[in-house]
Amino acid sequence: MTNDLMTNDLMTNKPITPKFEVSILFGQNYNTDAHITVNQGGTSSGKTFAIEQVLFCLACQTPKQVITIVGQDIPNLKAGALRDAQTIYHESATLKAQVKNFNKTDRIFEFHNGSIIEFKSYTDAQDAKSGKRDYLFINEANGISYAIYNELALRTRKRIYIDYNPNSTFWVHEQVLGKPNVQLIISDHRHNPFLEQGTRDKIEAIKKEDEELWKVYARGLTGKISGLVFNNWYVCEQIPADAQLIATGLDFGFTNDETACLQVYRQNGELWVNELFYQTGLTNTDIARKLKSANVSRQTEIIADSAEPKSIEEFKRQGWYINGAKKGPDSIKNSIDILKRYQVNVTRSSINLRKELERYKWRVDRSGKTINEVVDSYNHLIDALRYVALNKLSSAANNNSKVKSRLPFIPRTIGKSIYDELIKG
Helix, strand or coil: CCCCCCCCCCCCCCCCCCCCCCHHHHHHHCCCHHHHHEEECCCCCHHHHHHHHCCCCHHCCCCEEEEEEEEHHHHHHCCCCCHHEEEHHCCCHHHHHHHHEEECCEEEEECCCCCEEEECCCCCCCCHHCCCCEEEECHHHHHHCCHHHHHHHCCCCEEEEEEEEECCHHHHHHHHHCCCCCCEEEHHHHCCCCHHHHHHHHHHCCCHHHHHHHHHHHCCCCCCCECCCCEEEECCCCCCCCCEEEEEEEEEEEEEECCCEEEEEEEEEEEEEEEEEEECCCCCHHHHHHHHHHCCCCCEEEECCCCHHHHHHHCCCCCCHHHCCCCCHHHHHHHHHHCCCCCCCCCCCCCHHHHCCCCCEECCCCCCCCCECCCCCCHHHHHHHHHHHHHHHCCCCCCCCCCCCCCCCCEEEEEEECHHHCCCC
């Protein structure tokens, strides 16, 4: 927001009419139809600024709206969201004309039409039960507990906005994303047209030091635990319609270990994986029933744990196309090496596989040094995926895929209103 400060023209001494300058993030958040809009973004993507511009527009357009912006604590709000809001306010004469007062003590913008924007923090879930609102914005959500969010969400009538830097998975990934009426926007500094080039260069330079940090801060992708085996997987919404099914992977379990089953597809040199089931206490009869329920064709090859030849033979006699994984002395390392040559896309509904991938680590020795052996835990679905790699995937894979941010934008026609005055001048 650099070129529309409230100044006078030096030649005519007439006031310049200011307006909001907005990024694509503004349009995406303003035009959403979702009840919950989640903004996952890298550093300096401008997500907080864009959401607050949206909230100012909503407050101006409809009388008596109650809008609550929530932060981890008041110092964080003052240093971040509140400071951005004051910048937006001071840079727009049109907005200033709509605001009756800013109560610095209570941190409340009061509008002439009766709307308010309040900045608050809550100590616990009980504290969050006080008050209702039309719009809710959870700023830097990974610093706020799910219990507090849930109480606030229950008392929000119209729409909820959430933003955060994706340092690691937390309750938004586990409790919110993937549910109906939720939109996810992933952004990074490239979506912020107002950022200086020097800042962009600094962000991109992170890649030379730590690629995982670069993925989080330069590309807005969710961070993962240090020392993980796989860092080449990403969440997708669904399997592409034109993806080719390679095989079904099956790892047997029973009492303590889950029986795990997934299907692996290939498209454009990338792998696409979808979890089918993950459950303890399944007999072979139960597994066959679940395979049928998941619409696994008897013509589709199943690659199973070769340590269970009796079970494999039983499934063959039932008419299933099933074979044991081609294991060997270095099969774990070899299958990992094969999988790491691909970009692996995991469906959002594959919750257990995603959890395994987030925890599947290399062993460390007593000195804390990583050694070339994996920790044998959190790996039942990963084992099923490895079995498919051993039998069906060649070692030659596309290794040139690039990490991309996903940010669709569909403009919407809006009639002349306060929106036009704020955004278009």
